Amino acid sequence: MSFLFGGGGRPQPSSAEKIAAAEAEIEMVSNMFNQLVDTCTKKCIPNLYREADLNKGESVCLDRCVAKFFEVNVKVSEKMQGEAAQRQGGAMGGGGGGSMFG
Amino acid sequence: MSFLFGGGGRPQPSSAEKIAAAEAEIEMVSNMFNQLVDTCTKKCIPNLYREADLNKGESVCLDRCVAKFFEVNVKVSEKMQGEAAQRQGGAMGGGGGGSMFG
Amino acid sequence: MSFLFGGGGRPQPSSAEKIAAAEAEIEMVSNMFNQLVDTCTKKCIPNLYREADLNKGESVCLDRCVAKFFEVNVKVSEKMQGEAAQRQGGAMGGGGGGSMFG
Amino acid sequence: MAGVGGLNAAEQRELQGRMEQKQMKDFMNMYSNLVQRCFNDCVNDFTTKSLLGKEESCVMRCVDKFLKSSERLGERFQEQNAQMAQQGGMNAGR
């Protein structure tokens, strides 16, 4: 998911840090997938369950929902990176949820 | 919660694995209970709160909701075990959410 | 967040326990903030997003929502401490969600 | 707890410690769900910054009702769980 908050030149990380970073990345992908499942099934699958199979309309809706979900992720992350860059090259640790800690 | 994804002959686990397995089982039971509380209070308790006590109708609804919630868990886990068995005796690690990791 | 479940005379804690307690407290504050964001944006920000800025009405609503959210937290924690005290000076570990473990 | 049978004393102690942390966390979660739910259902007037009397009493009834529901659900849950265990696990029992 490096496309989300990519790159930047940082110092060489330790082994534990590299594992933690890889773990965080996997967690991020996994959370994103779980949200995708949640969001797109709600948008595309009516909750009557008349049939066990996906019909054509539902299948196409799911496919488009995935494409749009990725597109929104890209737009939002670009926007947030743009704003972080404006506030000065800053590390991303801050922002929103983190701001309440002294 | 061994009734959910019971048994199968596996090799003797290490101490850490046994603790992790017991912990996972407790976590599973605990999550199931939290979902039950969430689901059944939404189904049975109207959000007006006219009175502090549970009335007769609400109490009976909660009891039946628990029974039905267990029954659904049993049916769903039987179904999923049946399907896992069909795909060949397989370990349950795969399926749905896990499928995205290479 | 010591105002929520404050004090009581306990024995001197170990280093690991102190860190765990501080961590739990931070987690509690952080969860409370996340819930506040979730709750108050749902109450105060209509989901049409006609404009990117907060308007006057939304801003005032958010401020009042925070004040009321804290007030509810105080009332609820007082109530629960009162009840815990009645059941005898008891440690708070029990209650609701925890009760299912033997 | 059926699945815990296979642990020795040291393992049980380790597990015990983790479970205490978990109980603490569960209590915190239960508390904050309770607050969120009762706030959501009872507080809807943002023309004032202090709780109205009727909002406060609604919250109090909501908390009471939620605790009573959780307690009742906990009892039923344990009964069902025990019944399941007695049947030797759903699937094994067939």
Next chain:
Amino acid sequence: MAGVGGLNAAEQRELQGRMEQKQMKDFMNMYSNLVQRCFNDCVNDFTTKSLLGKEESCVMRCVDKFLKSSERLGERFQEQNAQMAQQGGMNAGR
């Protein structure tokens, strides 16, 4: 998995172990979301304590449909992810 490239063998093994725990947990979460969702959508009659026939068949169809949706979403997700990676990361690629 692009970002994992920089790990040596020992680090990969450590990560592997954690990922297996995570997969287990993900499966559990997927399972319980499935149950909660299908219960919510299919079970609405609390005048009986046993599942009605139509509730049970609704749950079964719901599970089937949800698994098929998840599978399809997983395939599309991987495709999109691969496509992104190929472009060398959205931002780096510009």
Next chain:
Amino acid sequence: MAGVGGLNAAEQRELQGRMEQKQMKDFMNMYSNLVQRCFNDCVNDFTTKSLLGKEESCVMRCVDKFLKSSERLGERFQEQNAQMAQQGGMNAGR
């Protein structure tokens, strides 16, 4: 942070490290809640596979508004928290 007073330097360092991990995680959660919410509220047309212009601009406004709300809520939250701490803890203060 009132409750942290009792920690020595080593303990503070340990806690600091864990908090940094937590902040990272909080940021990730905030980000994905933001995406989910704005997607939910703004994207409702699945007759196309690319975002419509009006969907994209809705998402952008939604992100802006959500960040501004979070910031404002964060300020008020800190004020209230400080006020509580000053009163010496709600209950102790009585």
